[in-house]
Amino acid sequence: MTMTAAPLPSPADDSRAKRNVAVLVAAQALLGAQMPMIFTIGGLAGQSLASNVCLATLPISLIVLGSMLTATPISAIMQKWGRRAGFLIGSAGGAAGGLVGAYGLYLGSFPIFLLGSFLTGIYMSAQGFYRFAAADTASEAFRPKAISYVMAGGLVSAVIGPQLVKATSQAFVVPFMGTYLAVIAVNVIGSLLFFFIDIPKPAAPAEDAPKGRTRWELITTPRIAVAVICAMVSYALMNLVMTSTPLAVVGCGYTEGDAADVVTSHVLAMFAPSFFTGHLIARFGVEKIVATGLIILAGAGAVALQGVDIGNFFIALILLGLGWNFGFIGATTMLAGAHEPHERGRMQGLNDLLVFGGVTVASLASGGLMNCSGGSPIEGWTAVNLAMGPFLVLAGGALIWLVLRPKEA
DSSP states (O other), X not given: OOOTTSOOOOGGGTHHHHHHHHHHHHHHHHGGGHHXXXXXXXXXXXXXXXXXXXXXXXXXXXXXXXXXXXXXXXXHHXXXXXXXXXXXXXXXXXXXXXXXXXXXXXXXXXXXXXXXXHHHHHHHHHHTTXXXXXXXXXXXXXXXXXXXXXXXTHHHHHHHHHHHHHHHTTSSSSTTHHHHHHHHHHHHHHGGGGGGOOOOOOOOOOXXXXXXXXXXXXXXXXXXHHHHHHHHHHHHHHHHHHHHHHHHHHHTTOOHHHHHHHHHHHHXXXXXXXXXXXXXXXXXXXXXXXXXXXXXXXXXXXXXXXXXXXXHHHHHXXXXXXXXXXXXXXXHHHHHTSSOGGGHHHHHHHHHHHHHHHHHHHHHHHHHHHHHSSSSHHHHHHHHHHTHHHHHHHHHHHHHHHHHSOTTO
């Protein structure tokens, strides 16, 4: 995080930013692997433990709820003590989540398993700040590329995570316990990366330093409001569909390995475009890239509604990942350029509180729609994908309003 009084670096000064990006890419690749691991098996494990199948995706919801509730405290910690402190807290939360989750599976206790999921949310919250940390020491020209490169680290996590699931999910008598034990190792090893990060702690604000806008003033700024709405919709809809995917794949007669492969293709699609998303934003403008993301998300829902052949699952989830990439990275870039450095801690925490609040609702609704909105997995899968429509209209309408708004306003 830059000193509050320091100007943004010029392109010639981006050597520090590039080093930080390299560390954050590695963290996204290794530590980020735990998210596809847990999202692949969380609903299946929940389905085996819950007394009501409508609550199968509650473990995923608790992860996102934990992320939502800890976003503001972690942002405040980073504002006061620096990015490294917040990232180490996130890794500790991830390790604790893996430990408690494994213990819950060992006991067959759904409440303890849910507690482990909530603790995992601490890591998910910290991971959300990798993209902002990438921009802290970057010049304005390098900023969208830095964000994109860090997100691209998820490509490696998309391969590592599901493969670890295949190797560990049945390693013990208790199904899935081995995966949660592997999560502990991922966090312990990955946390060492943050000792190589070089982002200065924020300077203590002087008495006459600008206080910045209040949270209400920030969120009612048109460009910020639209950025948050588009980020919320992109992330929430991706989570809504992805959370139900393993349940739908297995429910339609395919194997857990097939579900892991579908999730792998999805996560690869989430992060593969990140190598050039920043370049596209710089060339075409952030609004066009966000709009493209929303259109691709709509396409994902349309493909999913055409049938439940394994090919439909693969294509729909690939489109879902692509749409999320353009929509979420675009919205993040829009937000990063819409507030001042001294407003970062306040705005970034508020943004992730709202984004993950929406994702929490989506992940909770996902299990209800999938398991309790019809008499078969096919009907549940249809309900999940139909639910995307109103929210895409909301985000698309907000973006059109921003583009058509008079410049002088």
